[in-house]
Amino acid sequence: MKVGVFSSKPYDRQFLDAANGGRHRLTYIEPRLTAETVALSDTADVVCVFVNDQLDRAVIKKLSQRGVRLIALRCAGFNNVDLAAAEAAGIAVGRVPGYSPHAVAEHTVALILSLNRKMHRAYVRVREGNFALDGLLGFDLHKHTVGIIGTGRIGMTLAGIMRGFGCHVLACDPSPDPALERLGGAYVDMDELLARSDIVSLHCPLTPHTRHIIDATAISRMKPGVMLINTSRGAVIDTQAVTAGLKSGRVGYLGLDVYEEEGDLFFEDLSNQMIQDDVFARLLTFPNVLITGHQAFFTDQAMSAIAATTINNISTFEDTGRPAHEVSVERLA
């Protein structure tokens, strides 16, 4: 099949070419897919897209007019696709449901440990010959309580790791998994999770129900000085509300791998430009905020698995008319 790979970087080419083995004709397109760039798909049957490509109704209509029959997401989340519009246009949608929960869960732990022990500050200090410890005081994770919102593949993997640190684990999920209790964790409702957790980590998908699930009200219910971590999708957090929480001290630490408006920032080298997003720029001024640019998935193992599943989705679509891992409109219900 002819595949237009949007938002492609050299590392995407490396892993996709290896997985493809020459079966499909892959064309690498650097820009993000938007209404303005849709024509770059040329005569492709399939568009292969990532987290910040825009697949709204208007773009899907244009893709359909160009003869595109499959949207192959090379990620787990599908919040950026208007599934109803795709279904109406007769375009199938495939995704990569679970490539490596370890990649994201381990990055979450990296954010927790770095924020707690102030690695981002210690690194700079020592390089400047400043060996003072003032301001670097951390806390033992042992016996502290971690609240996990969403215990799917990633949330459950994180639960296991944090139990290894000797933490208490609380969780909430509309589809509880008995595996959590076997790990020694407990399901509680959201209000109780927020009230009892020293660390709150988000691992639910972004849906209309979870958009701004962490807002000013949720923050007011958290323990003063709470550590808030988000490696799921930016818009599950109301960034303005968290900024207010940081200013008041209610939020003691913030670790983000995702950001509501990351589409204009992440995955690009903007080091010679002025950041125009004042909300993001304000976040960068806090010493107790650590942000990575959507890199939690970025391990060798995860990239190999993403490429293999993406190519498999395209191949099964060619063979059967359906991708192996299809996203259907009911998933949003």
Ligand code: NAD
């Ligand atoms: P998953 O589908 O296995 O698990 C998601 C869980 O969230 C499910 O158990 C679901 O029941 C639960 N959930 C849904 N609504 C909820 C709510 N309102 N409150 C609490 N829980 C809720 O997904 P996963 O593979 O664990 O991935 C989780 C999310 O992580 C993805 O949706 C994606 O957005 C994000 N992600 C980020 C990266 C990254 O690089 N930062 C990489 C992969 C995935």
